[in-house]
Amino acid sequence: MFRTALRNVLAHKARLLMTVLAVMLGVAFVSGTLVFTNTISDAFKKSSAKGFDHVDVAIEPGIAQDVGDKIGKSPELTQALLDKVAKAPGADSAIGVVNGFTALAGKDGKLIGDGFQSEGGNYWGAKDPRYPLKSGRAPQGENEIALDADTAGRAGYEVGDTLRLSVDGPVLTPKITGIFTTDDGNVAAGGSLALFDTKTAQKLFHREGAYDEIDVKAAAGTSQDALRAELEKVVPKDTGSLTTGQQLADDQAQRISEGMSSMRTMLLVFAGIALFVGVFIIANTFTMLVAQRTRELALMRAVGASRRQVTRSVLLEAAVVGAVAAVTGLAVGVGIGAGMRALVGTLGAPVPAGPLVITPGTVAAALGVGILVTMLAAWLPGRRAAKIPPVAAMSSVHAPATTRSLVLRNTLGALLSGAGVAAVLVGSQAKTASDGQLPMGLGAALLVIGVFVLTPLLSRPLIAAGAPVLRVFGISGKLARQNSVRNPRRTAATASALMIGLTLITGLTVIAGSVQQAIDKMATSALKADYVVSMANGNPLSADVDTKLAAADGVTATSPLRDAPARIDDTTESLTGVNGSAIGKLTNLKVDQGSFKVGGTDVVVDDKTAKDHGWKAGSRFTVSYEDGKKQGLTVSAVYEGNELIRGILLDNTTLAPHRTSSEPADMRVMVKTSGGASDATKDRLEKALGDNPAIRVQDKQEISNDIAQIFTLMLNMLYGLLAMAVIVAVLGVINTLAMSVFERSQEIGMLRAIGLERGGIKRMVRLESLVISLFGGVLGIGLGVFFGWAAGELIGSSLDTYALILPWGRMAVFLLLAAAVGVLAALWPARRAARLNMLAAIKSE
Incomplete structure (x- = not known):
């Protein structure tokens, strides 16, 4: 039977070609996805691991703790702590790290990168081990920076050039004094990195006298765990958390794997769809091949072949076809994986260098999927052929389907379709998306199968x-x-x-x-x-943005949306400070209850927050601000919230005395102008902000x-x-x-x-x-x-x-x-x- 199966495959090469192509495409998609995601993941893991070579133990700020009614702030990593850590037993050196968003403008004046990958930091001392200088020298003072080599190459900058940048407010024009290389994964992925001297970075990123992280290098002969044990004696528990460099690298690798997992799952879903569609082709092909060989199979039955042997013969043909398609698909998939990696690089998201990763799991998945899918699709035609009586087959009295089989098929299809429609309708009426996903997914599958039947x-x-x-x-x-x-x-x-x-x-x-x-x-x-002004990366704006916009020609009203934490009913909530006298001119919020009024102790609340707290128009509640002081507020109106505006809106003059943080908090600023939206008005607003590359005026x-x-x-x-x-x-x-x-x-x-x-x-x-x-x-x-x-x-x-x-x-x-x-x-x-x-x-x- 095996020889017969091989003979039949060779005898019908042309007719099986489309089946081979269908399976090959599906397998190529699967193997290409696995090769691509494994290669990208491996490259980023190795690149990120290099970035932790200089870190044996990292100290990060501890978790903020509320003190009574006062909103807690994260403990600061001070210069005194850095000095103490550097002298700890087993420590060779310690570096204070400061970082934050830094938008760089290219020579065309436009933002380099996509905003979220534009980072800034500090260059430590005269020679920072993290960032080897390729040319030039370390930055010194507010008017100097160092730039990563990849960004400098892409934007055409060299040592001595002046560029325009912004952190959260005014535009700066420092000179590039050095160009450095880095293993930073953000830069490897197409981002940019600008470095200031430490004092300047602390000022720009609102960390005066403090650091975002302290990286400690172990002395020769001291392990990471031993150094961590010594540092735990020096660093107070409520001040900072200690993590070894190896753990940081492992955590980063885990995050990369999780990030790649979602992409891999999405691509494999579509590969599965292609394979599922291929099942119809395979089943059709083998149905017709079996029909054409009915007399041949009947003769085999007549000379002693059993039903199982006939079915196995068809399945062996399918296995051979599937194996050929799977091997070819694997080879094509490796090419697809390499091509996808190159394509990602050309789209402005370069990938760290590294070899193509072809794991045994990828090979097994390709071969397994190709062979199993083909055999599964061929099983029903093979079984149907084996059930035909030899005499009937040789007499060709086998073609028409019986009335009973048609009735059975149509009944089954109607039941599956009805159940699918019912499940989809149940899912569509669910109160939340999570509740409706399962019944809707199950219903969709049943309905598609039912319609197919x-x-x-x-x-x-x-x-x-x-x-x-x-x-x-x-x-x-x-x-x-x-x-x-x-x-x-x-x-x-x-x-x-x-x-x-x-x-x-x-x-x-x-x-x-x-x-x-x-x-x-x-x-x-x-x-x-007319306009909404925001940061390119979604970070908060500096408060002076609202001030500059309000003073610009033609501007009739402005209001920031200024976030501030507070405590209400023993839970932490976010308040949104607005310009109470102007907010009504800038928004068109639908009011469900009360009269829209923001000023003094009168606030407006979105419908979801009101429902959570049981408030309605006229309700009074007590808020504890950042500084711990309390105040009674009155709900003047309940409005329908949306993605742009939601939460508790109160006047900034009420909120301002209680803010304790010096960091920016304006998520966006709304602007109304006398002439309405126009190119000239937009240019005027952008010029008022200094043509800032970090800020979008939309x-x-x-x-x-x-x-x-x-x-x-x-x-x-x-x-x-x-x-x-x-x-x-x-x-x-x-x-x-x-x-x-x-x-x-x-x-x-x-x-x-x-x-x-x-x-x-x-x-x-x-x-x-x-x-x-x-x-x-x-x-x-x-x-x-x-x-x-x-x-x-x-x-x-x-x-x-x-x-x-x-x-x-x-x-x-x-x-x-x-x-x-x-x-x-x-x-x-x-x-x-x-x-x-x-x-x-x-x-x-």
Whole structure:
């Protein structure tokens, strides 16, 4: 039986090619994902480990502790502590570390990097072991900095150049005195690093006389654990926590692994979708191959082969095909992994140098997935073939499905579909997204399976609906329609592969478009302000930003949103200080209760906070500020919060006397101007802020565009990943048509003999392909809209402005895409059918 299986594989090489390609693509996606994520993870782990070479023990500030009603602050790591640590037994040296966000402007005046990766720090002494100088010297004083070599190379800066930068407020123009190299993972990932002398860094990052971290190097012969034990005697427990350098490296490696895990999971999900679609192709291929060899299998049964041997023979063929596809897919996957790594580098996120990582687990996963998926898909055709009685098979009395099997299939499909719809509806009505995820996911799976089972039943009425259009093409159109419904199961399996891809694409498009519209509406409808000013990386703004904006020409009203911690009812809450007299002119918040008034002891509270505390308009409560002082406040109104504005809003003149921190706290500043939003007004505001690279000035349209850009990027990425499933579906259509043409060789020869021209044969095959593809497209778009609606109902429970938006234009494009798939997939089978020799075809069996 093994020799027979090998012979059959070699005898049907061309017919199995599409199956091999489908499995190969899925395996390549899986192995490429594993190679890529393992390589990136390994490179970052090694790079980050180098960054801890100079650290044997790191001291970080302890956790803030509240004292009575006074909000606690994190203990400071002082210069006195640093001096004490440096003299501890077993310590060779100690470095005080200061860091924070530092926005650098390129020579074009634009921000270098993406904001979140723009960091600044301190250069320790005359020769910092962490940052070897490549050229120049260490920075000294407020007007000098050192710049990392990667950023200097990208931006074209050299020693002696002057650049513009900002930390949280004014623009500085220091001179570059040195360029250094670093193993910092942030820089390796495409970020920037600027270094000041220690005193300047402490001033800029609001750490006067203190450090964010103290790194201690052990003396020769002292282990990290021994040094930590000695330092524990020196550092008070409530002042700082001690961590060995090895533990820091391990923790960093763990964070990198966790970060890569989510990416790996997402990519593997799409690889799984491609493989799932491939299952339909494999099952179709082996069903047709088995049908073509029915008499051969019957003869094997007649000479003594058992049912199990026949099934095993088919499974052995599948195993051989799967092994070839898996090995090829693994090789292609390694190339994909290397290509993805190079692509990431070209997109502005360079990856640390390192070899490609191909683990035994990757090889095992590729081989296991390829072989198992192929054998699983081939098992049902093999089992079905083994159950055919030998005499019936040799007499060809085996083709039609029994009425009982059709009734059973349709009943099962209806039950699965009904259960799926019910579960999805239950999930859509859940109060929270977490509660609805499980029933909705389970329902989606059941509904897709149910529709697949019902597809043969659905094919006849849906394809019949296109009969009037097909009649336009004459006899070719009529034959195409009849061929499409002649074997409903085959048509169903072929159409289902395309259906799954379009279901996911349509559902994601509906959800993304509706959410984008909801957030856009929420962000812009709540604002009367012409502009919103914020930091490029989301950090707080310096208080002088509001002062400068208020003094700018044409500005009629400004208000910062200034965060401050407080205690209410024994819980820590965040207060938001605003300009009480201007906030009504800058916002358009929907008031549920009371009258919107902010000033003195009158505050307004968002609906969620009010519900949590049981407040309503007129309620009074006591707040304990940062400085420990208490004050009674009155809720003048309850408003509907959103992503931009939420929480307890009170006047800054009430809040200011109780702030104890000197650090920035303005998350954003809203600005109203006399002339409204315009390019000239925006330029005027940016100039008032010194053309600061760290600060963004955005009007409502730009806020909306930012949101749209995020969703467009996400959708394009998902479309790219789902393209793999669509490609596999195209292979399925080609495979089905090619084998169908082979099966119908005699019929096609007869059609040619009675006068149907080659052009008519081509047209028939193309129209058959078009009908099958559009059938799958209609089912996919319909299911996608349903899933998009259901997911939207769940999202709407937490997003008040959510409303279902059907992207009719894009859905039309998806349907045209399905039609294009049908036309392209039919090119080769149609050409092959038209070129058949009619006499040889008529003689074939």
